[in-house]
Amino acid sequence: MAHSSRDTAEGAGWGDHRPGEYKRLMPSRVEKLSWLDPRTLWPARNGVLASWFGDPTGRTRARWVEQRAAAGAPADAVIRRTDADHFSFMVIGDTGEGDDPQYAVVPGFLKVSQGTDFAVLASDVIYPVGGTDDYGGKFFRPYRDYAAPIYAIPGNHDWYEDLHGFMRVFCAAPPLAPEAAPRRPTRAWLRSLLWHRPGAADEQRLAEARELRSAPSQQAVQPGPYWAIDAGPVRIIGIDTGLLGTVDAEQGRWLREVSQGDRPKILITGSPLYVDGEHHPCAIEGGGTVDDIVRDPGHHYVAAIGGDIHNYQRYPVQVDGGRTIQYVVAGGGGAFMHATHTIPRVRVAQVAEEDFRCYPLRGDSLAFYSRLYGRRLRMRRFFTLTEAEATAVIAQRLGIPPTRAQGTPVRVTPRTRLVAALLGAGGRPDRTSRLRLPVRKAYTQLFSPGSATYSPPFFKCFLRLDVTPSSVHLRCHSATGTLDHEIDPPVEDEVTIPLS
Ligand SMILES: [Fe+2]
Structure with a gap:
């Protein structure tokens, strides 16, 4: 399989x-x-x-x-x-x-x-x-x-x-x-x-x-x-x-x-x-x-x-x-x-984070949106997170172990943290909330989603x-x-x- x-x-x-x-x-x-x-x-x-x-x-x-x-x-x-x-x-x-x-x-x-x-x-x-x-x-x-x-x-x-x-x-x-x-x-x-x-x-x-x-x-x-x-x-x-x-x-x-x-x-x-x-x-x-x-x-x-x-x-x-x-x-x-990376650590109707499942994984969703924003705003070097960086910063922000079984551990840098905050990772309000870029409904009004997602992985x-x-x-x-x-x-x- x-x-x-x-x-x-x-x-x-x-x-x-x-x-x-x-x-x-x-x-x-x-x-x-x-x-x-x-x-x-x-x-x-x-x-x-x-x-x-x-x-x-x-x-x-x-x-x-x-x-x-x-x-x-x-x-x-x-x-x-x-x-x-x-x-x-x-x-x-x-x-x-x-x-x-x-x-x-x-x-x-x-x-x-x-x-x-x-x-x-x-x-x-x-x-x-x-x-x-x-x-x-x-x-x-x-x-x-x-x-x-x-x-x-x-x-x-x-x-x-x-x-x-x-x-x-x-x-x-x-x-x-x-x-x-x-x-x-x-x-x-x-x-x-x-x-x-x-x-x-x-x-x-x-x-x-x-x-x-x-x-x-x-x-x-x-x-x-x-x-x-x-x-x-x-x-x-x-x-x-x-x-x-x-x-x-x-x-x-x-x-x-x-x-x-x-x-x-x-x-x-x-x-x-x-x-x-x-x-x-x-x-x-x-x-x-x-x-x-x-x-x-x-x-x-x-x-x-x-x-x-x-x-x-x-x-x-x-x-x-x-x-x-x-x-x-x-x-x-x-x-x-x-996006799934905006979903906070799950605690609803006694469903805990460990019981919750999503696809794409939050880290992959964040990496996907970081690439998208990098392209659209012509700031690839600033925005783009590798999947490993995105996975690591999600784990840190949500206080959960990394969801991917085999991944190379990477250090979470201030840039990674800032990009994650700007893209609303974890849905947690903090000082950057007011600067947060749209990644869900409003996103459809700002960008043409199709044109930005024409190459795999599509999730x-x-x-x-x-x-x-x-x-x-x-x-x-x-x-x-x-x-x-x-x-x-x-x-x-x-x-x-x-x-x-
Ligand atoms: Fe729909």
Whole structure:
């Protein structure tokens, strides 16, 4: 088995590697997405409008669900799949912008996914705005050789055009007629005035794209943006947390309903419940939270997996009765990388640092961002930290032993310490906090992430879950963009979840 980033620096993809062959899969022309470009930012304004003038997502979602129900979709939204007591599926989140990092995941994904029954794409299927015309290069083409069905839940980006692309591709839904704008000058009136609406889809382009996944074994139709799959001994439940990471009352009622019963459950969401050392229980309109439902002992959840944040994190949380629920972040499927080095020493819900897992390792994340800032600010000599320096300074700042098993010990210099502080390592506030450079959300607004991350290691990842009557085995594999890792994708984390 290949070394992982927890074993060696080479296992993380550092050093001289032969580059992977993923470029052969890419279209000849890739439009590089720039998050600085007003043409990218302006159509993505609906999230901001929803937070200023009220979020219309719940209403729009209800109209989609109504439309599907009228077309015969089952009211419980359960896609019944298999009675076999052994089965396997893939989870991949935030798959990317149709560029190198997205395609670099594909060879390893195809290798690891052999024999799986289906895949779930966990949130943000299409950047930047979920457009129907983008499905060719960012969905159908990269996963054309995955032989089984792919189900999906939408993320905020898929909602920027009122979910039209998503509903069309995954639910076979015709366009939704726009709602009449309010007549009186209210907040909703102002919002509808400024709202970005989808244009007409290029039908020929979509038809050609669909051809790429047209085998009978690849076909799948979902009842809507939220659904449940009864597969062997478990029920997998996918929810839609819309533009702002919340759940509407109707979906909340449905979630309580399908969560009943003894069958062990796995939640898939676009808003992870534990992330970056914090608890985000995810509010349901009218009261309660998604995490209340997940923790309820009568519901038998064993795991909750969320996209949205573009890396891997796992928190084994003890809940009442001595049960453990695995809370996982799995958004590292291809889009630009969110830092892990800003995660403080973990102490949340009695999960200690020793029990916590993440990928990329914090040291690798810091080394990656130091190179990025060195390049962008033309201060390579000042900013660039080697992976060994970054690993050492992280260990010092967090007061933890170095996570990499084999590394050459290096001395932490004042420059290393300063760069680590400027890049927010460890998330700990100190004198340099005010100078801290953006490495997470704000980073996307400052730089074009794609252009800066076009060479390996990419630090991408995806999950494979193998289910038997007695357990779920969850594995996180990395995709670095190197040839060795395409042939044998390293295992960065694995856990066996008992099903009692
Ligand atoms: Fe995302």
